[in-house]
Amino acid sequence: MFPSVLPTPRNQPVASIPSLRWGIIGPGWIAERFVKSLKEQSRQRILAVASRSQEKADRFAATWGIPSAYGDVNDMLARDDLDAIYVATPHNHHFPDGCQVLRADKHVLIEKPFALNAREGVALQELAQLHGKLAMEAMWCDYLPKYDVIRQLLEDGVLGDVHTLLADHGEFFTPDHRIFNADLAGGPMMDLGSYLVSFSVLIGGAPQDIIARGEPAPGGINGQTSMLFTHDNGLHSVLNTTLFSNTPGGAVVAGRDATLTIDGQFYAPGHFSLTASQGGKTLHWEEPLTRYTQLFHQAEHFAWCVGQGVNDSTIRPLSQVLTTLKAMDEVRRQMGVVFNEER
Numbered sequence: 001m002f003p004s005v006l007p008t009p010r011n012q013p014v015a016s017i018p019s020l021r022w023g024i025i026g027p028g029w030i031a032e033r034f035v036k037s038l039k040e041q042s043r044q045r046i047l048a049v050a051s052r053s054q055e056k057a058d059r060f061a062a063t064w065g066i067p068s069a070y071g072d073v074n075d076m077l078a079r080d081d082l083d084a085i086y087v088a089t090p091h092n093h094h095f096p097d098g099c100q101v102l103r104a105d106k107h108v109l110i111e112k113p114f115a116l117n118a119r120e121g122v123a124l125q126e127l128a129q130l131h132g133k134l135a136m137e138a139m140w141c142d143y144l145p146k147y148d149v150i151r152q153l154l155e156d157g158v159l160g161d162v163h164t165l166l167a168d169h170g171e172f173f174t175p176d177h178r179i180f181n182a183d184l185a186g187g188p189m190m191d192l193g194s195y196l197v198s199f200s201v202l203i204g205g206a207p208q209d210i211i212a213r214g215e216p217a218p219g220g221i222n223g224q225t226s227m228l229f230t231h232d233n234g235l236h237s238v239l240n241t242t243l244f245s246n247t248p249g250g251a252v253v254a255g256r257d258a259t260l261t262i263d264g265q266f267y268a269p270g271h272f273s274l275t276a277s278q279g280g281k282t283l284h285w286e287e288p289l290t291r292y293t294q295l296f297h298q299a300e301h302f303a304w305c306v307g308q309g310v311n312d313s314t315i316r317p318l319s320q321v322l323t324t325l326k327a328m329d330e331v332r333r334q335m336g337v338v339f340n341e342e343r
């Protein structure tokens with residue numbers, strides 16, 4: 001039945017979220033935003049940062065008021081007063097960095113995608129189990145209040161049988177960006193495409209069948225990917241990602257009883273509307289387009305899991321992460337995209 005109001009986002013009580021002691025590997029673009037959000041919006045403590053360069057680590061630490069800076073990640077990981085490490089390095093470093101953190105007996109939050117492929121993802125999962133540590137993917141959108149409302153609408157069956165997901169995520173990048181670098185697992189799939197595939201898995205579960213077509217970019221990488229997934233429940237996901245152009249970035253999830261229309265970039269904080277299939281009744285989710293200020297939600301969920309002694313996220317379990325990676329593996333297989341690490 002169509003609801004009279006949207007569900008309320010479910011938050012863990014602040015008292016159940018421990019204030020963890022964090023270290024960071026990879027003080028780049030996203031790490032800056034992560035630190036800013038945590039400092040402004042949470043009680044999480046960032047105590048250390050490690051870079052490949054001592055000078056860069058020092059600069060980052062000075063800018064953000066982080067007490068310790070390391071030019072060698074091993075020195076940071078040798079500390080026994082850090083609870084968790086945030087890995088914010090390029091895609092092909094997530095697996096080796098994640099393994100190193102787990103071997104140092106620390107919980108790890110790894111930027112998306114969790115790993116380059118499902119094989120690496122499973123190995124990380126096994127290592128986390130071996131060490132009894134939490135390994136979680138920083139697919140930040142999944143931990144946002146907006147996504148929690150969407151999840152509740154799906155769980156409550158408000159949309160009825162869901163038949164169609166349309167979503168795109170295209171962004172213009174200049175050729176000097178790491179996304180064009182084949183040695184850093186470039187191409188849109190790992191960066192932008194991971195949001196799309198992950199959202200499709202959230203809505204429809206593992207795809208049953210995948211059709212993918214790609215368009216190359218200079219430098220031996222893929223530049224654009226279009227995907228059609230069919231799912232057991234009858235859902236068709238039609239997805240496009242490109243690094244050549246800006247696209248609207250919205251998503252439509254169409255069910256028999258209601259349609260969800262997510263404006264702007266579907267994965268970021270912002271508006272959506274839910275419209276009944278008959279009668280046109282519409283509910284609106286409104287929030288400021290605060291974007292990266294909401295990165296702290298993933299860290300707070302992570303800390304809550306650690307506090308509860310839960311070694312797999314209850315919001316985004318690794319089974320879901322691995323399903324997403326498997327689908328991305330198949331998309332790349334059909335396009336003939338192989339990363340250096342896989343040769």
Ligand SMILES: NC(=O)c1ccc[n+]([C@@H]2O[C@H](COP(=O)([O-])OP(=O)(O)OC[C@H]3O[C@@H](n4cnc5c(N)ncnc54)[C@H](OP(=O)(O)O)[C@@H]3O)[C@@H](O)[C@H]2O)c1
Pocket residue numbers: 025026027028029030031050051052053056057088089090091093111112113138140178184190191
């Ligand atoms: N959640 C989001 O919205 C979001 C947004 C953007 C990116 N991301 C994800 O975050 C990760 C990092 O992206 P970013 O845009 O922050 O990248 P970035 O600005 O290039 O930062 C990556 C950092 O990793 C370190 N690094 C280690 N090995 C490297 C290598 N071989 N080449 C280059 N850098 C290396 C670098 O720090 P040192 O030089 O100091 O070692 C660098 O500052 C990616 O996996 C991406 O998908 C997430």
